[in-house]
Amino acid sequence: xxxxxxxxxxxxxxxxxxxxxxxxxxxxxxxxxxxxxxxxxxxxxxxxxxxxxxxxxxxxxxxxxxxxxxxxxxxxxxxxxxxxxxxxxxxxxxxxxxxxxxxxxxxxxxxxxxxxxxxxxxxxxxxxxxxxxxxxxxxxxxxxxxxxxxxxxxxxxxxxxxxxxxxxxxxxxxxxxxxxxxxxxxxxxxxxxxxxxxxxxxxxxxxxxxxxxxxxxxxxxxxxxxxxxxxxxxxxxxxxxxxxxxxxxxxxxxxxxxxxxxxxxxxxxxxxxxxxxxxxxxxxxxxxxxxxxxxxxxxxxxxxxxxxxxxxxxxxxxxxxxxxxxxxxxxxxxxxxxxxxxx
Numbered sequence: 001x002x003x004x005x006x007x008x009x010x011x012x013x014x015x016x017x018x019x020x021x022x023x024x025x026x027x028x029x030x031x032x033x034x035x036x037x038x039x040x041x042x043x044x045x046x047x048x049x050x051x052x053x054x055x056x057x058x059x060x061x062x063x064x065x066x067x068x069x070x071x072x073x074x075x076x077x078x079x080x081x082x083x084x085x086x087x088x089x090x091x092x093x094x095x096x097x098x099x100x101x102x103x104x105x106x107x108x109x110x111x112x113x114x115x116x117x118x119x120x121x122x123x124x125x126x127x128x129x130x131x132x133x134x135x136x137x138x139x140x141x142x143x144x145x146x147x148x149x150x151x152x153x154x155x156x157x158x159x160x161x162x163x164x165x166x167x168x169x170x171x172x173x174x175x176x177x178x179x180x181x182x183x184x185x186x187x188x189x190x191x192x193x194x195x196x197x198x199x200x201x202x203x204x205x206x207x208x209x210x211x212x213x214x215x216x217x218x219x220x221x222x223x224x225x226x227x228x229x230x231x232x233x234x235x236x237x238x239x240x241x242x243x244x245x246x247x248x249x250x251x252x253x254x255x256x257x258x259x260x261x262x263x264x265x266x267x268x269x270x271x272x273x274x275x276x277x278x279x280x281x282x283x284x285x286x287x288x289x290x291x292x293x294x295x296x297x298x299x300x301x302x303x304x305x306x307x308x309x310x311x312x313x314x315x316x317x318x319x320x321x322x323x324x325x326x327x328x329x330x331x332x333x334x335x336x337x338x339x340x341x342x343x
Contacts, residue, residue: 092129099115099129108147109147110147110148112127112130115130138151170202170335171202174302174327178191179205183208186212188214189305190228191203191204193301194223194301198221199222199229201216213309224256224263225256226281226288226305227289227290230263232300235271241264241267252282252283253281253282255281275290275292275321276291278305286309290303290305290324291325292328294337294340295337296336298338
């Protein structure tokens with residue numbers, strides 16, 4: 001009779017622990033195994049053990065199951081929701097990281113109750129984390145209300161990675177400048193940033209004209225193809241240029257530069273002049289002018305360019321190039337950037 005009650009006692013104990021401690025971390029998730037041998041656990045060496053089921057998850061809202069297999073009772077405490085956690089990580093930091101991700105994903109803000117439901121973390125824990133993050137400026141109340149959003153400290157931290165030129169600040173600084181320029185000359189403007197061996201469009205100011213080029217935000221192109229990419233290469237160091245050329249210079253059109261030595265000569269001229277041109281190198285019939293944007297550390301973080309179709313009259317070409325150069329200079333001033341020659 002005693003053997004029959006042993007698993008029931010341990011099962012009830014596990015349920016009680018779930019209700020009282022609100023297990024939510026994997027360290028609290030356990031597998032209890034009770035082995036019953038013979039009729040008398042005292043004389044036959046009754047043993048019990050406790051161990052974790054998995055070693056890299058953080059759990060919430062536990063549920064239980066009970067397995068019976070011959071002479072062995074197995075209690076498993078599982079969870080319907082879980083978050084991943086490094087094996088040797090800090091539980092508090094993991095909770096905070098998941099909370100920040102939830103706040104960031106909620107574009108219009110998220111309440112304390114919603115965070116509790118989403119993360120499966122005790123309300124008091126979420127409340128304390130939010131208070132600490134608010135004190136450090138990492139989260140803030142939306143218009144002083146009950147919902148939370150990311151705080152201004154994140155922008156400050158981002159600027160330390162690329163001083164004055166994190167993407168959000170860069171785009172916001174460029175938006176009015178390039179929109180006004182597009183209205184003046186009826187051409188579309190492109191803001192692109194280097195991403196590895198490519199240039200990625202991060203913002204586009206469309207032309208108000210009836211027949212204007214459409215520039216896709218998120219579009220990518222290799223650096224040796226086009227004006228913006230050649231600018232990024234021109235302001236790279238010698239080793240970076242060598243490594244890039246060693247990876248091959250594929251042709252997009254018959255005008256694409258595919259010879260490394262020729263490309264290096266063009267890059268040297270671009271660095272001397274401070275601007276670049278695309279003469280049907282990326283697409284047949286397409287031309288462009290581009291100018292660089294540097295951050296406060298004189299690192300090239302973006303380019304402003306205007307792509308246009310066909311030949312432009314000398315006067316029109318000068319007008320486009322002037323707007324490109326002026327636009328890049330205005331954006332660079334807004335982010336407190338500095339040209340490497342001026343330092």
